[in-house]
Amino acid sequence: GENVEQHPSTLSVQEGDSAVIKCTYSDSASNYFPWYKQELGKRPQLIIDIRSNVGEKKDQRIAVTLNKTAKHFSLHITETQPEDSAVYFCAARKLNFNKFYFGSGTKLNVKP
Amino acid sequence: ETGVTQTPRHLVMGMTNKKSLKCEQHLGHNAMYWYKQSAKKPLELMFVYSLEERVENNSVPSRFSPECPNSSHLFLHLHTLQPEDSALYLCASSQDMNTEAFFGQGTRLTVV
Numbered sequence: 385g386e387n388v389e390q391h392p393s394t395l396s397v398q399e400g401d402s403a404v405i406k407c408t409y410s411d412s413a414s415n416y417f418p419w420y421k422q423e424l425g426k427r428p429q430l431i432i433d434i435r436s437n438v439g440e441k442k443d444q445r446i447a448v449t450l451n452k453t454a455k456h457f458s459l460h461i462t463e464t465q466p467e468d469s470a471v472y473f474c475a476a477r478k479l480n481f482n483k484f485y486f487g488s489g490t491k492l493n494v495k496p
Numbered sequence: 497e498t499g500v501t502q503t504p505r506h507l508v509m510g511m512t513n514k515k516s517l518k519c520e521q522h523l524g525h526n527a528m529y530w531y532k533q534s535a536k537k538p539l540e541l542m543f544v545y546s547l548e549e550r551v552e553n554n555s556v557p558s559r560f561s562p563e564c565p566n567s568s569h570l571f572l573h574l575h576t577l578q579p580e581d582s583a584l585y586l587c588a589s590s591q592d593m594n595t596e597a598f599f600g601q602g603t604r605l606t607v608v
Binding site: 390418420426427428429430433473475483484486487488489 | 529537538539541544586590596597598599600601602
């Protein structure tokens with residue numbers, strides 16, 4: 385099966401700095417990679433996703449990059465704000481499979 | 497509101513009780529999931545239903561029993577639970593082909 389590893393487990397940055405969270409996956413057949421943000425006491429919510437036919441996707445202050453050869457993908461948050469503080473999960477999924485493999489999560493703390 | 501609703505939001509039960517968690521989705525999705533989220537652990541997939549048939553059971557103890565009567569509803573029946581089963585139980589749904597999972601708010605379960 386798939387194995388998704390996520391690093392770091394905790395990340396603390398100063399407001400305005402950038403934050404990068406990295407994930408690796410093991411199954412080269414995985415082709416869909418979403419990122420979820422979970423604020424304290426709330427449900428995980430999709431913030432950005434990328435499919436294997438593209439290498440980078442950007443949405444305002446967040447971006448995701450994918451390296452299929454190395455089997456890793458990363459979440460980049462620029463100009464961080466205190467409201468970005470949350471736990472972020474990466475996930476991987478294969479075509480035609482109804483199963484998401486989640487990373488262990490990264491707790492991001494943005495200090496004002 | 498993401499379209500995935502879970503009830504109850506909080507549940508405290510004794511080890512000899514029987515209770516059920518309910519999940520309902522109004523998104524027209526054909527796959528539904530139960531996840532367990534414990535402190536400092538990744539999201540653990542418990543069950544997957546696709547087109548109302550169980551397609552995945554990740555070695556979950558038999559004290560957890562899922563039921564999917566139709567594509568919009570998913571239940572998790574609980575009986576003789578242990579204190580270590582205390583966690584946040586998240587329901588999610590998705591379409592078949594490469595779409596993101598939408599999560600419910602979760603049920604915070606405490607076993608005493």
